[in-house]
Amino acid sequence: MKRFAVLLLALAMTVCCAMPAFAAGTIEVTEDVSVSDDYDWTRFKGQNVAINVYNWGEYISNGSDDSVDVVAAFEKLTGIKVNYTTFDSNESMYAKLKSGAANYDVVIPSDYMVAKMIAEGMLKPLNYDNIPNFKKINQEYVNPDYDPQNAYTVPYMLCTTGIIYNTTMVDKAPTSWADLWDEQYAGNILMFNNSRDAYAIAAFKSGHDINPQSTEEVDEVVEELKAQKPLVQAYVMDEIFDKMIGGEAAVGVYYSGDAITMIDDNPDLAWVFPEEGSVLSVDCMTIPAASEHQEAAEMFINFMCETDIGKANAEYIGYTTPMQDVWEVLDEDLKESEIAYPSEEKTAKEKVFTALSDDVNSELDVKWSEMKSYDEGGSSLLFLALLAAMVALACFNIWRKVRRRNRNQY
Known part of the structure; x- marks a missing residue:
């Protein structure tokens, strides 16, 4: 038994001594960003490869306010050009992809929309050989209900809804x-x-x-x-x-x-x-079925899961990271934020969206549209009523003038 304990101690010392070597195995991309050196980041250099990334607005560290420009860092490291555009809701993103109006290589929908897009064949299965950093995702966010086999998604950020006043x-x-x-x-x-x-x-x-x-x-x-x-x-x-x-x-x-x-x-x-x-909500990095650059898109997803990149994004946008190693290196103010990392009492009351049936989804779309146009319709009717009243009043005044003129003739 003592011998076993000694072996364990020796093994622990070996691992501890080796850790600096692992930490040293990085490539410096910018002054603030290093990435793992055991990944071939340069295999697309000189090939004029470009990918189209479609993300939420204000949802990536972009170089402003002394932050890391994540897209520029990726382009510098890999030689891959990134055409980066934004959307403001899952529904607008879905409608654009469904229409075929644009072709994207990486999109970042929320969990319930992921389930809908998987069901409709709108996403490609991922090749995780190209995304080794997936192992950094906390286990509680692996194999979720919206993607049970984790075939299509890598979690990007988490958030809750609330009231700002x-x-x-x-x-x-x-x-x-x-x-x-x-x-x-x-x-x-x-x-x-x-x-x-x-x-x-x-x-x-x-x-x-x-x-x-x-x-x-x-x-x-x-x-x-x-x-x-x-x-x-x-x-x-x-x-x-x-x-x-x-x-x-x-x-x-x-x-x-x-x-x-x-x-x-x-x-x-x-x-x-x-x-x-x-x-x-869990927002996920995915690859649309129509993507023509899957491997380059997977490289982008893997880059977004690098610890320094995850830290830069989380600190810039304030959202909750699904990666423990990123959380450990966050700015202390953000780590202690009750908004980004609420108490257990509050998280116990959190609910998650699930995919809706086609009938229910359709009904929600219809009723939402009706609700949004409800006042507009009322305003239109009011306008018409006012217009009719003005015409009637004008006709009445004309009639009075004619009547007065006719009466004065007598």
Whole structure:
């Protein structure tokens, strides 16, 4: 037994002594970024390869504010050109890919949209031989419900939804999703401009499941959104940055990482995890079925999982990393942030989106569109009514003048 203990001790000493050698096995890309040297990063150099990357807005470290320019670092290291464009919702991204209007090599949808895209054959299975850094992903995010065999996805970032508000514009801080139906905020509320996140808020408020199982359930919850609509200033996505930072609205709803960015730019803003609970989303790196550069796309995904790159992205955008080794080297303020890394009490109330049936999905799309156009239709009718009244009044005045003239003739 003692001999076994001695062997274990010797093995431990050997591993510890070898660790600096492993740490030294890196390639310096920039002053702040090194990557593993046991990966062939240069195999596409001189081949004029370009990939199209489609990501959420404000969702990568881009070189501003002394941050790392991740795309430029990848291009310098690999010789691969990156055409980088952004979208503002899963639904707009899906519609563009579905239409065939553009061809992308890497897209970063959220979990529920991943499930939908897998079911419709819109994603390619990944070759993990080209993504060895997948081993860095925490086990709790491996083989998720939306991709049970992890055939199509590598987690990029995690986030929750919540309420962001301006402390100078509200008398009492909101604590609940239901507060977004309070008339004291009339004309000062910013809501999600996508059906799934907006539906979830109304579902939390009314005690329904955020993943409706029937068309009748969809109809009930959307009625809540219709009742809220007169209080809403605007339905927004990335527009929320300018509006909340600029003090154009008192209360908004958005994603946790973006809340950190907004609060940094305007210290009068604050964040609330609503008491009913929140939605936890996992955004994933995927390769569309139409991609013509799969291996280069997989190299990009592997690069995004490098520890220095993961750190740069997490610190710049404020979202939650799915990689433990990245978390360990984060700035202490971010590691201790209750927005990015909430308490167990709050995480216990988090819910996740799941894929909906075709009937329920279709009903949600229809009812969402009806809800969004509800006031517009009402405004059109009001305009027509006012126009008719003006015409009637004009005709009445003409009739009075004619009548008066005729009467004066007598």
